[in-house]
Every structure is written in structure tokens, then in C-alpha cells.
Amino acid sequence: xxxxxxxxxxxxxxxxxxxxxxxxxxxxxxxxxxxxxxxxxxxxxxxxxxxxxxxxxxxxxxxxxxxxxxxxxxxxxxxxxxxxxxxxxxxxxxxxxxxxxxxxxxxxxxxxxxxxxxxxxxxxxxxxxxxxxxxxxxxxxxxxxxxxxxxxxxxxxxxxxxxxxxxxxxxxxxxxxxxxxxxxxxxxxxxxxxxxxxxxxxxxxxxxxxxxxxxxxxxxxxxxxxxxxxxxxxxxxxxxxxxxxxxxxxxxxxxxxxxxxxxxxxxxxxxxxxxxxxxxxxxxxxxxxxxxxxxxxxxxxxxxxxxxxxxxxxxxxxxxxxxxxxxxxxxxxxxxxxxxxxxxxxxxxxxxxxxxxxxxxxxxxxxxxxxxxxxxxxxxxxxxxxxxxxxxxxxxxxxxxxxxxxxxxxxxxxxxxxxxxxxxxxxxxxx
Ligand code: ATP
Ligand code: MG
Numbered sequence: 001x002x003x004x005x006x007x008x009x010x011x012x013x014x015x016x017x018x019x020x021x022x023x024x025x026x027x028x029x030x031x032x033x034x035x036x037x038x039x040x041x042x043x044x045x046x047x048x049x050x051x052x053x054x055x056x057x058x059x060x061x062x063x064x065x066x067x068x069x070x071x072x073x074x075x076x077x078x079x080x081x082x083x084x085x086x087x088x089x090x091x092x093x094x095x096x097x098x099x100x101x102x103x104x105x106x107x108x109x110x111x112x113x114x115x116x117x118x119x120x121x122x123x124x125x126x127x128x129x130x131x132x133x134x135x136x137x138x139x140x141x142x143x144x145x146x147x148x149x150x151x152x153x154x155x156x157x158x159x160x161x162x163x164x165x166x167x168x169x170x171x172x173x174x175x176x177x178x179x180x181x182x183x184x185x186x187x188x189x190x191x192x193x194x195x196x197x198x199x200x201x202x203x204x205x206x207x208x209x210x211x212x213x214x215x216x217x218x219x220x221x222x223x224x225x226x227x228x229x230x231x232x233x234x235x236x237x238x239x240x241x242x243x244x245x246x247x248x249x250x251x252x253x254x255x256x257x258x259x260x261x262x263x264x265x266x267x268x269x270x271x272x273x274x275x276x277x278x279x280x281x282x283x284x285x286x287x288x289x290x291x292x293x294x295x296x297x298x299x300x301x302x303x304x305x306x307x308x309x310x311x312x313x314x315x316x317x318x319x320x321x322x323x324x325x326x327x328x329x330x331x332x333x334x335x336x337x338x339x340x341x342x343x344x345x346x347x348x349x350x351x352x353x354x355x356x357x358x359x360x361x362x363x364x365x366x367x368x369x370x371x372x373x374x375x376x377x378x379x380x381x382x383x384x385x386x387x388x389x390x391x392x393x394x395x396x397x398x399x400x401x402x403x404x405x406x407x408x409x410x411x412x413x414x415x416x417x418x419x420x421x422x423x424x425x426x427x428x429x430x431x
Contacts, residue, residue: 011124021329037148039105044088050078056087058263060203067114081113085130094298103135121280121312132305139241142268157322162272167258168238169266174231181224192219209257225256234267264289276319284308331383333362338390346389356419
């Protein structure tokens with residue numbers, strides 16, 4: 001048997017303890033925010049039938065053409081690790097009758113899988129938080145989604161560092177008519193199209209607008225703009241949305257080349273971008289997809305949603321150094337039996353304190369060791385206080401508080417008074 005160590009799959013990351021507190025802080029902010037806006041969580045499997053993604057995302061997209069993890073299971077069924085969450089969310093909502101004569105505001109979070117070239121901010125297993133709403137067709141819900149995300153950036157200290165880009169893709173008829181204009185324009189400039197774009201010319205010409213090739217930038221800037229050729233309803237929808245954003249004081253940049261990588265979008269599309277992460281600058285993206293439910297066999301149902309990439313947002317929090325101290329998940333107290341006679345009394349005292357102080361983060365020293373090594377562990381734990389319990393303390397019914405991060409004399413307290421004193425000490429964060 002080979003004893004070579006087995007490693008994680010390229011582009012799929014372990015989340016180590018020192019990082020997970022920041023993730024928990026971020027996820028906690030999102031969870032509370034969703035609840036405050038009246039959104040309910042939905043959880044779906046990470047594997048679906050391959051056909052679901054082909055039919056929803058579109059055959060001629062990066063995801064379906066080259067990024068999906070698709071395999072045959074033991075029954076010979078073609079399954080795919082989900083590359084995004086909208087399709088699964090729509091499938092589940094349809095399957096369980098959530099779209100029948102009702103509106104829904106849902107959110108989800110979890111891993112997504114795409115076989116891309118791994119680099120900073122781009123992984124093969126990454127995590128998204130997604131929000132999807134169903135049954136609401138007006139611009140008010142589009143605006144709410146943007147305001148909800150803006151509030152999240154504000155809470156996280158990111159708002160000054162992100163830009164909202166906005167566009168409208170109009171109705172499918174308007175897009176079809178525009179597509180012809182666009183193809184005619186690209187035909188005239190065929191010699192300036194790169195290989196990828198030539199291939200897309202017949203299959204998905206709108207995606208050419210999204211090309212990052214700098215050599216094509218000038219030619220693309222001169223292309224006709226869909227926003228100038230919208231149907232009147234989409235134009236009104238977009239005008240109402242921008243009016244609401246103006247009234248709410250949310251700045252945006254109109255980006256006529258914002259078309260999004262998935263087929264199912266129409267009307268409003270938006271992205272929140274940052275310049276602080278290099279070329280992986282989109283941290284949140286979404287839009288309206290009124291046709292998707294019907295495309296997947298349901299009744300016509302207006303829908304709009306977005307997804308944000310957790311890794312990129314965590315990177316942004318770290319890059320900008322806007323992580324609050326209390327997001328680091330630090331311990332308040334390290335409870336230290338000085339010798340082995342104090343082991344059991346310390347265990348019981350720890351339980352009593354946790355019961356009486358529900359906010360207290362207390363770690364009990366386990367595993368014995370010399371006094372010196374115990375104190376070392378107390379210091380390494382990151383706790384602000386150590387609570388020492390030895391023979392002397394046990395005899396007198398006291399405990400000793402040592403300040404691990406402050407230049408302060410230790411205190412000897414009666415065990416009966418510990419709860420009151422500790423809660424006062426911990427509330428005093430001035431030190
Ligand atoms: P990009 O243009 O960067 O490839 P995308 O259009 O493929 O993004 P979406 O499908 O809209 O991305 O996904 C929404 C968000 O999920 C992105 O804005 C990004 O923050 C994040 N995301 C997408 N793909 C990855 C990935 N491979 N690794 C990490 N995050 C990702
Ligand atoms: Mg992509």
C-alpha cells in the first residue's frame with residue numbers, strides 16, 4: 001500500500017480554525033440581515049440532474065461548456081455538482097409548490113463547484129450566499145435586493161469600497177432584435193474579434209460584450225447598446241428602479257456591457273465590483289430572470305435574485321483590514337486547575353459559570369501538565385483572563401483571576417461572588 005500522503009483537490013480549500021471565526025462573523029451578519037428583511041432560508045442538495053443546469057444556465061455558457069463537474073452515478077444517471085444555486089432553488093420551489101399563487105423571498109448558502117483555473121479569488125469549490133425572490137414583477141423588489149446588499153456592505157465596512165454596476169437586458173423580443181444589430185456590427189469588425197468571440201458570434205453574441213481582451217476594448221465601446229433599444233415596458237421598469245435607487249441615495253454606474261454569464265437573465269442585471277481584488281473584482285452579481293420558471297416547466301413566474309461569493313468578500317474584508325475585534329471569536333476565560341486535585345472542581349466550576357453567564361466563552365484546561373506548561377497554554381489560548389484553582393483556593397473557597405493581556409494585579413475572589421465579578425470584568429472592555 002502506498003504511504004504517500006493524500007492531499008486536497010486543487011482549487012478546493014480547507015477552512016482552518018483561524019479563518020472560520022471570520023466566516024462565522026460574515027455568515028452571522030448575513031443570517032440576521034435576511035431575517036430582518038423577511039427572507040427564509042432554503043437548503044437543497046449539492047448534486048442535481050445534469051439536465052437541470054443545461055436547461056437553466058444555457059448550453060452556450062462558460063459554466064455548461066467547460067466548468068461543470070459532471071459524472072455518472074452507479075445507476076448510469078448523469079449528475080452534476082451544482083455550479084450555482086438559482087437552478088436548484090427554482091427546481092425545489094416548483095417541486096414543493098412554493099410558487100403556486102404566492103410570493104417567495106428565499107436565501108441559501110453553500111458550496112458551488114466549477115472546474116476553472118484556480119487563482120486568487122477563483123476556486124473550484126467556492127461558496128455563495130444567494131437570494132431569490134419569486135412572484136414579484138415590479139422594480140420595487142429589484143430595488144429592495146440592491147438595498148439589502150448595500151446594507152450588508154455598510155454593516156461590514158465595505159460600502160466605500162464597492163461600486164454598483166447596472167444594466168437592463170430588456171424583454172426577450174428586445175434582446176432578439178438587438179442581437180441582430182449586434183451581429184451586424186460584429187460582422188463589420190470581424191477582423192478585430194478574437195477566437196473566442198468568433199465562436200460566440202453565432203451562438204451567444206451578447207457574451208462578446210463581456211470579453212476581457214483589451215485589444216477588443218475600443219471596438220466593443222463602439223458597439224450598439226441594448227439599453228438604447230429596450231422595449232417600452234423594460235425602459236419604464238429600469239427608470240423606476242433607478243429613481244428608487246436615487247431616492248435611497250445609492251449611487252450606480254450604468255454599464256451597457258454588463259450582460260452576465262448565464263442565459264436566463266432579462267431586464268435588470270447588476271454587479272457589485274471592487275478594484276481591491278485584482279481581476280476577480282465581482283463580489284456579488286444578479287438580476288431578473290422572469291423566463292426561467294417557465295423554461296423549467298412551471299407557470300410563468302417573475303423572479304429576481306443575486307449571489308455573492310463568500311471567499312472574495314472574506315478576502316476583501318482582510319485586504320481592507322476592516323475586521324472588527326469581536327469577529328475574531330476570542331475566549332474570555334481560561335479556567336486552570338493548578339494541580340490534579342483541582343481537576344474535577346474546575347470542571348464543575350466551569351459548568352456553573354457557563355450556566356450562570358450565557359455570554360461567557362470559557363475554555364477549561366484539560367490534560368494536566370506542569371504548572372509552567374499550564375500557564376503557557378492559558379496565554380496561548382488568547383483568553384483575556386485566567387481563572388486559577390489550586391489546593392489553597394479549594395481550601396478557602398476562592399479562585400484567582402489573572403489578567404493575561406493587562407498590566408494589572410491578580411485578584412482573589414470568593415467562588416460565590418465569581419459570577420457578579422466576572423460579568424463586571426468582562427463588560428469592562430476599556431482595557
Ligand atoms: P466571474 O466573471 O468572476 O467568473 P461569474 O459571472 O462566473 O463570475 P456568478 O456565476 O455570477 O459569477 O457567481 C456570483 C459570484 O460568485 C461572483 O460574483 C463571484 O463573487 C463568485 N464566484 C463565481 N465563480 C467563482 C469561483 N470560481 N471562485 C470563487 N468565487 C466565485
Ligand atoms: Mg465565471
